[in-house]
Amino acid sequence: xxxxxxxxxxxxxxxxxxxxxxxxxxxxxxxxxxxxxxxxxxxxxxxxxxxxxxxxxxxxxxxxxxxxxxxxxxxxxxxxxxxxxxxxxxxxxxxxxxxxxxxxxxxxxxxxxxxxxxxxxxxxxxxxxxxxxxxxxxxxxxxxxxxxxxxxxxxxxxxxxxxxxxxxxxxxxxxxxxxxxxxxxxxxxxxxxxxx
Amino acid sequence: xxxxxxxxxxxxxxxxxxxxxxxxxxxxxxxxxxxxxxxxxxxxxxxxxxxxxxxxxxxxxxxxxxxxxxxxxxxxxxxxxxxxxxxxxxxxxxxxxxxxxxxxxxxxxxxxxxxxxxxxxxxxxxxxxxxxxxxxxxxxxxxxxxxxxxxxxxxxxxxxxxxxxxxxxxxxxxxxxxxxxxxxxxxxxxxxxxxxxxxxxxxxxxxxxxxxxxxxxxxxxxxxxxxxxxxxxxxxxxxxxxxxxxxxxxxxxxxxxxxxxxxxxxxxxxxxxxxxxxxxxxxxxxxxxxxxxx
Amino acid sequence: xxxxxxxxxxxxxxxxxxxxxxxxxxxxxxxxxxxxxxxxxxxxxxxxxxxxxxxxxxxxxxxxxxxxxxxxxxxxxxxxxxxxxxxxxxxxxxxxxxxxxxxxxxxxxxxxxxxxxxxxxxxxxxxxxxxxxxxxxxxxxxxxxxxxxxxxxxxxxxxxxxxxxxxxxxxxxxxxxxxxxxxxxxxxxxxxxxxxxxxxxxxxxxxxxxxxxxxxxxxxxxxxxxxxxxxxxxxxxxxxxxxxxxxxxxxxxxxxxxxxxxxxxxxxxxxxxxxxxxxxxxxxxxxxxxxxxxxxxxxxxxxxxxxxxxxxxxxxxxxxxxxxxxxxxxxxxxxxxxxxxxxxxxxxxxxxxxxxxxxxxxxxxxxxxxxxxxxxxxxxxxxxxx
Numbered sequence: 001x002x003x004x005x006x007x008x009x010x011x012x013x014x015x016x017x018x019x020x021x022x023x024x025x026x027x028x029x030x031x032x033x034x035x036x037x038x039x040x041x042x043x044x045x046x047x048x049x050x051x052x053x054x055x056x057x058x059x060x061x062x063x064x065x066x067x068x069x070x071x072x073x074x075x076x077x078x079x080x081x082x083x084x085x086x087x088x089x090x091x092x093x094x095x096x097x098x099x100x101x102x103x104x105x106x107x108x109x110x111x112x113x114x115x116x117x118x119x120x121x122x123x124x125x126x127x128x129x130x131x132x133x134x135x136x137x138x139x140x141x142x143x144x145x146x147x148x149x150x151x152x153x154x155x156x157x158x159x160x161x162x163x164x165x166x167x168x169x170x171x172x173x174x175x176x177x178x179x180x181x182x183x184x185x186x187x188x189x190x191x192x193x194x195x196x
Numbered sequence: 197x198x199x200x201x202x203x204x205x206x207x208x209x210x211x212x213x214x215x216x217x218x219x220x221x222x223x224x225x226x227x228x229x230x231x232x233x234x235x236x237x238x239x240x241x242x243x244x245x246x247x248x249x250x251x252x253x254x255x256x257x258x259x260x261x262x263x264x265x266x267x268x269x270x271x272x273x274x275x276x277x278x279x280x281x282x283x284x285x286x287x288x289x290x291x292x293x294x295x296x297x298x299x300x301x302x303x304x305x306x307x308x309x310x311x312x313x314x315x316x317x318x319x320x321x322x323x324x325x326x327x328x329x330x331x332x333x334x335x336x337x338x339x340x341x342x343x344x345x346x347x348x349x350x351x352x353x354x355x356x357x358x359x360x361x362x363x364x365x366x367x368x369x370x371x372x373x374x375x376x377x378x379x380x381x382x383x384x385x386x387x388x389x390x391x392x393x394x395x396x397x398x399x400x401x402x403x404x405x406x407x408x409x410x411x412x413x414x415x416x417x418x419x420x421x422x423x424x425x426x427x428x429x430x431x432x433x434x435x436x437x438x439x440x441x442x443x444x445x446x447x448x449x450x451x452x453x454x455x456x457x458x459x460x461x462x463x464x465x466x467x468x469x470x471x472x473x474x475x476x477x478x479x480x481x482x483x484x485x486x487x488x489x490x
Numbered sequence: 491x492x493x494x495x496x497x498x499x500x501x502x503x504x505x506x507x508x509x510x511x512x513x514x515x516x517x518x519x520x521x522x523x524x525x526x527x528x529x530x531x532x533x534x535x536x537x538x539x540x541x542x543x544x545x546x547x548x549x550x551x552x553x554x555x556x557x558x559x560x561x562x563x564x565x566x567x568x569x570x571x572x573x574x575x576x577x578x579x580x581x582x583x584x585x586x587x588x589x590x591x592x593x594x595x596x597x598x599x600x601x602x603x604x605x606x607x608x609x610x611x612x613x614x615x616x617x618x619x620x621x622x623x624x625x626x627x628x629x630x631x632x633x634x635x636x637x638x639x640x641x642x643x644x645x646x647x648x649x650x651x652x653x654x655x656x657x658x659x660x661x662x663x664x665x666x667x668x669x670x671x672x673x674x675x676x677x678x679x680x681x682x683x684x685x686x687x688x689x690x691x692x693x694x695x696x697x698x699x700x701x702x703x704x705x706x707x708x709x710x711x712x713x714x715x716x717x718x719x720x721x722x723x724x725x726x727x728x729x730x731x732x733x734x735x736x737x738x739x740x741x742x743x744x745x746x747x748x749x750x751x752x753x754x755x756x757x758x759x760x761x762x763x764x765x766x767x768x769x770x771x772x773x774x775x776x777x778x779x780x781x782x783x784x785x786x787x788x789x790x791x792x793x794x795x796x797x798x799x800x801x802x803x804x805x806x807x808x809x810x811x812x813x814x815x816x817x818x819x820x821x822x823x824x825x826x827x828x829x830x831x832x833x834x835x836x837x838x839x840x841x842x843x844x845x846x847x848x849x850x851x852x853x854x855x856x857x858x859x860x861x862x863x864x865x866x867x868x869x870x871x872x873x874x875x876x
Contacts, residue, residue: 038674216722249716272722272724281556285566289520472541
């Protein structure tokens with residue numbers, strides 16, 4: 001019996017962070033390796049770099065007809081602007097994931113299931129902050145297993161330049177391990193930065 | 197089926213094999229310079245080594261563009277100004293075809309001006325023959341981008357307030373591999389320039405200053421067709437290899453004619469092959485190596 | 491290493507890329523275009539793929555030139571296409587007319603965005619539907635298809651080429667921003683499972699050949715440049731020889747054939763996808779991305795017990811008048827869902843001739859129609875409250 005429920009995700013940040021690539025990888029993993037249906041659409045401004053950017057991913061056991069994510073159940077924010085703009089759309093029982101260093105959250109938004117990871121910093125430590133999106137995908141795979149981790153790994157391998165495959169897989173694993181240790185309560189996440 | 201008025205009683209013309217004789221008489225006015233250019237062009241084709249089945253003519257709209265309807269080759273009479281991009285597509289799809297584009301000054305440099313500069317820049321391998329009669333003849337003689345400053349046309353009855361283009365200079369500065377200009381009376385030079393341009397691998401441009409007695413000549417009191425021919429010839433000064441910026445067309449002073457540019461430059465296809473498939477062998481009959489062997 | 495022509499297998503790709511792959515699978519080997527959002531990815535994909543397949547990609551100086559170049563390439567015997575969006579589509583109209591008049595096979599993909607003018611470059615609309623039908627001057631018939639998904643971008647681009655080669659005219663792909671930019675599963679079949687149609691060539695000698703003399707099916711066999719037939723091709727009204735013929739009689743004869751080769755073959759050209767149409771009371775009609783919202787609304791209506799059905803137009807032009815005339819007799823209402831101020835709905839109204847109410851559900855562009863809006867209209871129509 002296929003899972004008919006549509007899972008709605010919104011990944012958001014700014015142009016140049018690989019937001020659309022992250023959505024693409026997730027959709028590809030679901031479609032090609034988890035044998036589900038997926039759509040990925042993107043919203044972007046006229047700027048190639050720095051403008052607000054988001055990718056909307058819907059994953060389902062059945063054909064997806066309406067490809068818009070209006071009320072995501074999982075929201076990933078990798079910039080302050082993305083957070084301010086999108087947090088209102090998150091479902092009350094939704095999961096809110098953000099980059100610790102890039103988003104200053106409000107305490108009033110902490111009623112969601114909240115998880116954060118210094119993805120950009122971790123990617124920098126791994127040698128390239130461009131991989132923050134992949135670290136974030138690893139983290140996401142541990143927090144909300146909408147797509148199997150192995151499927152995402154394969155999709156990452158398909159999607160990044162050959163010379164960076166090893167590094168990207170390391171980035172994915174780093175994010176995933178961090179996520180797993182948090183969900184298992186092995187480590188306490190470092191405090192997020194809140195605005196009052 | 198049709199109402200073709202073929203004139204059967206005339207003796208055969210030496211160019212009949214290259215003419216759609218059933219379409220003669222043509223639409224050009226008596227004394228029009230286009231006929232001279234057409235004849236020179238047909239001779240150049242006939243004298244060339246090209247198989248006529250592998251030569252195609254492309255034209256736009258206007259009196260000159262009608263040549264495509266009279267020549268017995270694969271011929272394409274396209275939209276106003278668009279002969280060059282159409283010919284570009286044809287040439288790239290069928291690189292073993294010799295392409296000749298015939299066009300008037302308005303077609304080629306007003307509505308089609310943007311296409312001209314880009315075709316020359318890309319150095320598409322084709323021969324472009326422009327009949328410049330200083331106005332739009334087919335529509336009755338309106339101002340063109342070649343109309344001399346102060347000249348009268350139906351839309352500039354007090355004299356044209358615009359300075360005209362120097363087509364040869366434009367062609368040269370955009371990168372044309374071959375550029376020449378003659379007046380319509382210099383028939384042998386026109387023919388040899390067309391032949392040279394056809395032999396040239398790359399974008400060849402031949403401009404012919406030609407009388408339009410019905411419109412431009414009449415409005416500017418230039419006399420009959422023969423007088424116009426002689427007038428342009430008289431104003432002409434042969435100065436080959438001059439800087440094209442100095443190769444002026446000023447009907448009050450001088451019309452500089454000659455062969456101004458004759459250079460070797462890689463064509464679009466040369467570069468395309470080099471950048472896109474350096475590892476691949478010559479991939480089609482139209483490859484440069486093949487054409488050289490003709 | 492020679493690249494693969496047909497990328498057989500399952501992919502997660504966007505509609506623009508799928509359009510490119512469909513074209514290549516159909517045998518397209520020439521692309522001329524000009525960058526424009528949201529169609530640029532088609533050109534980019536073509537620029538990467540075509541050189542490896544022995545084809546030509548060229549970025550022209552504008553869309554006028556792009557359209558002219560693909561016509562030239564087609565006469566050179568190579569299947570050709572271009573892609574664009576609204577502003578570029580406007581520029582192409584002149585030479586689309588030349589393609590109609592000279593009967594030149596080629597494909598134009600318009601990934602629609604919101605207009606008028608520059609409008610919303612990155613956001614959807616379906617506002618060019620009437621432009622597709624009548625955008626070039628003079629009277630003619632056209633074929634236009636409308637894909638709803640990346641998979642259909644692939645499938646329909648192949649069909650567009652086949653139709654253009656069969657009926658000898660530019661065939662328009664009326665896609666939209668969301669379909670173009672949406673990533674989804676695309677299954678590319680084995681090469682030998684893809685039906686490819688190429689133009690019919692003359693079977694007579696050069697002396698006997700009349701380039702515009704049609705066979706019984708209203709279509710004339712086509713000699714390419716260089717085939718030795720010494721053809722003349724003109725955008726002037728012409729006779730069967732292809733020679734200019736400047737009179738009303740020739741005009742009547744030429745346009746009659748241009749029109750009839752589509753009208754008389756409409757059964758072979760028109761394609762629709764019908765859903766829940768057996769016992770239907772309220773019929774939703776839609777195309778492109780809007781058809782997906784419509785399908786969701788119809789399914790939701792069914793689960794609420796409303797007997798709703800969907801007719802999805804796969805060919806938008808020619809419009810399936812007869813189908814709607816027959817449906818209208820038994821339906822309570824027809825609902826058209828489209829992202830414009832009401833374009834195809836006019837055709838729908840014209841077709842049903844007042845036999846039942848016709849309702850438009852639409853917006854002016856920038857967003858997809860929400861299935862809920864269509865569902866509301868269905869509910870009202872079912873209660874007879876339109």
